[in-house]
Amino acid sequence: MSEEKMITFTEAYTRALDEAMAADPTVLLLGEDIGDKQGGGVFKVTAGLEGKFGSERVRTTPISEQAIIGAAIGASLAGMRPVAEIMFMNFITGAMDQIVNHAAKLRFMSGGLTSVPITIRTRTGAGTGNGGQHSDMLEAWFAHVPGIKVVVPSSPAEAVGLLRACIEDDDPCLFIEDGVTRVVKGAAPPPDYKIPLGKAHVEREGSDVTVISYGRPLADIRKLADQFAEEGVSVEVVDIRTISPLDVDTIVKSVCKTGRAVIAHEAVRSFGVGAEIAAQIQEHAFSSLKAPVKRVASKDSTVPFARVLENHFIYQPSDIELSIRQVLEGK
Amino acid sequence: MSEEKMITFTEAYTRALDEAMAADPTVLLLGEDIGDKQGGGVFKVTAGLEGKFGSERVRTTPISEQAIIGAAIGASLAGMRPVAEIMFMNFITGAMDQIVNHAAKLRFMSGGLTSVPITIRTRTGAGTGNGGQHSDMLEAWFAHVPGIKVVVPSSPAEAVGLLRACIEDDDPCLFIEDGVTRVVKGAAPPPDYKIPLGKAHVEREGSDVTVISYGRPLADIRKLADQFAEEGVSVEVVDIRTISPLDVDTIVKSVCKTGRAVIAHEAVRSFGVGAEIAAQIQEHAFSSLKAPVKRVASKDSTVPFARVLENHFIYQPSDIELSIRQVLEGK
Amino acid sequence: MTAAKEFSAADLAAMYHKALYIRTVDEGIRGMLRAGRLALAMHPPTGQEMIAAAMGLHLEQSDYLVTIYRGLHDQLAKGMPLELVVGEYFGRATGACKGKGGPMHITHPASGVMVTSGVVGSGMPIANGLGWASQIKGDGRVTVTCFGDGASNIGAFHEALNLAAVWKLPVIFLCANNRYGEMTTYADATACEKVADRAAAYGPNMAGVSVDGNDPEAIWTAMRDAVARARSGAGPTLLEAHTFRLSGHYFGDANTYIPKDEMAEAVAKDPIKVVREQVIAAGAASAEEIDGWQAEFQAQLDAAIEAAEAAPFPALEEVEMDVYGVAS
Amino acid sequence: MTAAKEFSAADLAAMYHKALYIRTVDEGIRGMLRAGRLALAMHPPTGQEMIAAAMGLHLEQSDYLVTIYRGLHDQLAKGMPLELVVGEYFGRATGACKGKGGPMHITHPASGVMVTSGVVGSGMPIANGLGWASQIKGDGRVTVTCFGDGASNIGAFHEALNLAAVWKLPVIFLCANNRYGEMTTYADATACEKVADRAAAYGPNMAGVSVDGNDPEAIWTAMRDAVARARSGAGPTLLEAHTFRLSGHYFGDANTYIPKDEMAEAVAKDPIKVVREQVIAAGAASAEEIDGWQAEFQAQLDAAIEAAEAAPFPALEEVEMDVYGVAS
Numbered sequence A, B: 001m002s003e004e005k006m007i008t009f010t011e012a013y014t015r016a017l018d019e020a021m022a023a024d025p026t027v028l029l030l031g032e033d034i035g036d037k038q039g040g041g042v043f044k045v046t047a048g049l050e051g052k053f054g055s056e057r058v059r060t061t062p063i064s065e066q067a068i069i070g071a072a073i074g075a076s077l078a079g080m081r082p083v084a085e086i087m088f089m090n091f092i093t094g095a096m097d098q099i100v101n102h103a104a105k106l107r108f109m110s111g112g113l114t115s116v117p118i119t120i121r122t123r124t125g126a127g128t129g130n131g132g133q134h135s136d137m138l139e140a141w142f143a144h145v146p147g148i149k150v151v152v153p154s155s156p157a158e159a160v161g162l163l164r165a166c167i168e169d170d171d172p173c174l175f176i177e178d179g180v181t182r183v184v185k186g187a188a189p190p191p192d193y194k195i196p197l198g199k200a201h202v203e204r205e206g207s208d209v210t211v212i213s214y215g216r217p218l219a220d221i222r223k224l225a226d227q228f229a230e231e232g233v234s235v236e237v238v239d240i241r242t243i244s245p246l247d248v249d250t251i252v253k254s255v256c257k258t259g260r261a262v263i264a265h266e267a268v269r270s271f272g273v274g275a276e277i278a279a280q281i282q283e284h285a286f287s288s289l290k291a292p293v294k295r296v297a298s299k300d301s302t303v304p305f306a307r308v309l310e311n312h313f314i315y316q317p318s319d320i321e322l323s324i325r326q327v328l329e330g331k
Numbered sequence C, D: 001m002t003a004a005k006e007f008s009a010a011d012l013a014a015m016y017h018k019a020l021y022i023r024t025v026d027e028g029i030r031g032m033l034r035a036g037r038l039a040l041a042m043h044p045p046t047g048q049e050m051i052a053a054a055m056g057l058h059l060e061q062s063d064y065l066v067t068i069y070r071g072l073h074d075q076l077a078k079g080m081p082l083e084l085v086v087g088e089y090f091g092r093a094t095g096a097c098k099g100k101g102g103p104m105h106i107t108h109p110a111s112g113v114m115v116t117s118g119v120v121g122s123g124m125p126i127a128n129g130l131g132w133a134s135q136i137k138g139d140g141r142v143t144v145t146c147f148g149d150g151a152s153n154i155g156a157f158h159e160a161l162n163l164a165a166v167w168k169l170p171v172i173f174l175c176a177n178n179r180y181g182e183m184t185t186y187a188d189a190t191a192c193e194k195v196a197d198r199a200a201a202y203g204p205n206m207a208g209v210s211v212d213g214n215d216p217e218a219i220w221t222a223m224r225d226a227v228a229r230a231r232s233g234a235g236p237t238l239l240e241a242h243t244f245r246l247s248g249h250y251f252g253d254a255n256t257y258i259p260k261d262e263m264a265e266a267v268a269k270d271p272i273k274v275v276r277e278q279v280i281a282a283g284a285a286s287a288e289e290i291d292g293w294q295a296e297f298q299a300q301l302d303a304a305i306e307a308a309e310a311a312p313f314p315a316l317e318e319v320e321m322d323v324y325g326v327a328s
């Protein structure tokens, strides 16, 4: 990766969409306010793309989440690769029938005669001060639905590579963008950069403890890993990238080596993605485990409005640190 | 429980609704085809209730899942206790916004000024030959949403007691009925029978292995426990009854005693309820575990139509037996 | 639509030919169910055949269809090979979807049968996407999405019709108003007098038409105009076809919720009976010819059933296949 | 509605009094945001005050309101104590919801403010339930649910209006058509000419009315009739009030997507400016009196802001409180 140029997450999303549309005329965009007339979406991710690729391929929609996903599904059945934007993840609740009963199942129910190569981009995350209906991390729901892939990037380069891969994938993909870190910068990847789906990434090798995560917490984990290194503690960092289908082998292999695991995610703790990862680890690395697998997550509650409460609701980097120390002590 | 009278699950649901409506004039029913003119619902659960309690309190609705749940929420804000029927669980996908963004959150977002004492009854389960859009077990989604309770009965008596408790509860409750066992009979409970929510039930004490489940698989587990008893293997059976909030203490206490745990559910395996239970057990009973916690579930796929495939899709009682043997061998 | 083709005796015969084919298959499958040679949830199209016949006659094979659980008539009218449909009903490896989808999810892109949904209203938003693709490609295809009166009360209907009108999509929203949604009457669930009244909510781009779906000429003509409108890029149509479910909601429905006289009147107006007389009166076909068609359809069905019953069940591995495509 | 009260100069003054109160608070809060004394996503009701004023004047305290993220005008017009609203904006323990809900979720049952939703269209199905409860209890209450033009394209709108009409509920669907949904124009998202045209889809039980929401007499009279209709059990009304968002979608919106002349014309028609002259011309209140009102409102707001800034933040334990009620 060229270290020269730095780009933000938002620039990464835009670049992936731009490259995908330029490379493949069947790639289409639809969503609320995404056109040029509307300024390219409330988060500006699609700014300029309508002008560049035309109003047939880039469509601003009414506020109709079911119609948005339905149109994406239908177009994909006719050979297109639509990328639908659902402005905030909490609004995906309006399109669950289309996503779960149709997008995820049509390949199976048709006996393989049809497929639904759509990508759903959505944005969420606590820390924006938007309160209970604009901040939920609901990835665990979709991970529990066979037939759809769930992807979360942890750097602008990953954002480019994973979004490109989602668009090229022949199955429906849910691509989740973080609302808080969208202006955070990272190294720009080379042109036409793609990252395979379904593969976890061991981004830092270590021998004492494995920390497994996706998305936003990885920034905290990278800092903590450096900090622990100074103490002589060697942390292995696994960025799963694709939540479902989950790359269990890479995770298990790592924990068999380190004997200790901490999982961190922003979603609320109970019945979250961390539960599946912990269940897999204890099942497949049982005899290697020197301590229980720990989970760090946000509190089992609704995302509050007041900043003091919202900050308290979200998982704390200090919780990750504490959990690492606990597993190191075998607790 | 009086052993004389036996009732089916369907009779149990009807009885709970009848008793609740007779006991409390604020209890209302709404849903598709539920009125007398329509024959009391496609599953006849509400048969006769409109005639008995009047058309103001028992309302047949259009095919409008969002409007059904919304009306239940609104009426509950005005002091009512509506019980909404969503015919099949896959159709609850149409009402996710109302359930997740509103019913589950209004108490929190209002700072406790309002509450949403509604009960959502729905029906599902593979084995009916209805295929991919009528059979999903989606309880894990709702368990991941703080603010709503998720309840599944494993016997007609539990069905009566838990449904009554849901209706009397001051929070939204999702009550999931099994479509396959609805004519299965069990002992009728005494009048006005209620079972507290949030408490798991150790229905059979044992010392060698704990089998944890809810709903349909318990019938298989009860048979297996007898079978293992003959072999001299003592199985403790825990029926969690309320999936969320989960009674972790009872589960952990049991596994600390037996040192071995098998979890069984009908939902697909990955990211299911079993993952949270396994994660909790390995975290809180780590040093007591003599074998990894095993999960038995249906395959990570779409529910197929052809019977041969559907039967192969569903968790197998023989898988539960095998898992028990494996944990007994420390595998 | 100046040069629009007028309804002729030949068209009447063609309509009846298709409708009779559908009825023969429908009755044959219900016979299998009655005989216990088949066990499944079936939603018979009995009495709604003329609507499907009109659609089938006006659409090209390349046009798209999105239908519902009550879709047998639509799938056959669109030209799906009979043995693929029957094989799917029997849950065999030779079925259209290898027995994995079943009657509520029959799919056959080669015939333009893109989606069959078991969720009320869900097909309409998907139909828009097919129409959008046609608009982009300029392939001139028309998409028809079938649904019932009860489905006009669900949110997906509204979102789909609004988008179709705003985007001026080549989609026909074909509503079979059969007076009931499961056990609930039209009036107990639907606030407007006619489903077509709802076109007013979607402005001038959305045509709204309401016809007697059991009247061959009326439904044939309305379908002709809707297809012409869509194909010419003039926009979508909400086409309401009044009809009746002569076999109830599902096979085995006792229809206790349907007033006796309403059912009796509907049975008396059974289009298969009524139109047969019209065809003969118009000299479009003789009684003997019609009996000949029926015999031929019966033979085709018998062969399909025989083939299905002889066919293998899908392999158990199929449960975990087609969940995802080959890893990309 | 024979004995319906006619719009008087006193009503005009009362409308303006409420509208000016709303504008004063709206501007004050935007001032706080501009000054950096407050940081949040605010959706200002600037320019839509007359609609809320009419609603507030015709509703009883016991009537129910379900509103949206752009709800400041509605909450104030319905009579919510100012310090509770301001406290919530500041995220303090003294806010209406202890700072847990925030501006998009303000609730105050004592004033009839039952739900404020941040999800477009979601309030309408909930409003039906409040109306259903009133119907059962016979308490004569009316429920008003506010939403925008863009919300008329979402499924919840359709399901809710159909159910309200079928059940003849005492609910008023109050649509503020401010020509934009976020950055998208009405025409780019909505197929019909007027939102009120959609009442036709819900039959005779649903009244459909479209008025100039910035014209005090027009909106006052339409609201009077809708409330009378609901209270008398005659059924729901879809009331469309044409207006404009003078401060854009959210505070900080550069409004680059709004044509300059369209904005200029709207600013020239700002009801707070225009109606002030009408009030004075009608002799309903003098310029001095109006300035006196404004000074009083400003003083109330200043006090509320001062109280909020001095108030404690909610305790951290609140994060895990009110998730469930006390175990039943």
Ligand SMILES: Cc1ncc(C[n+]2csc(CCOP(=O)(O)OP(=O)(O)O)c2C)c(N)n1
Binding pocket: B032, B063, B065, B087, B091, B094, C070, C118, C119, C120, C121, C147, C148, C149, C150, C151, C152, C176, C178, C180, C181, C182, C249
């Ligand atoms: C979203 C949803 N809700 C409920 C059902 C259950 N259901 C199946 S068919 C049906 C009636 C549909 O009536 P209509 O749209 O008139 O079509 P018809 O069956 O009369 O052809 C219902 C309620 C469903 N399949 N999907």
Ligand SMILES: Cc1ncc(C[n+]2csc(CCOP(=O)(O)OP(=O)(O)O)c2C)c(N)n1
Binding pocket: A032, A063, A065, A087, A091, A094, D070, D118, D119, D120, D121, D147, D148, D149, D150, D151, D152, D176, D178, D180, D181, D182, D249
């Ligand atoms: C279901 C849903 N989709 C999208 C959004 C994002 N959003 C917030 S306000 C808004 C525009 C709503 O427009 P309109 O209904 O006209 O109300 P206005 O804001 O103009 O008052 C949108 C799209 C949302 N809150 N909910």
Ligand SMILES: [Mg+2]
Binding pocket: C148, C149, C150, C176, C177, C178, C179, C180, C181, C182
């Ligand atoms: Mg019908």
Ligand SMILES: [Mg+2]
Binding pocket: D148, D149, D150, D176, D177, D178, D179, D180, D181, D182
């Ligand atoms: Mg608007």
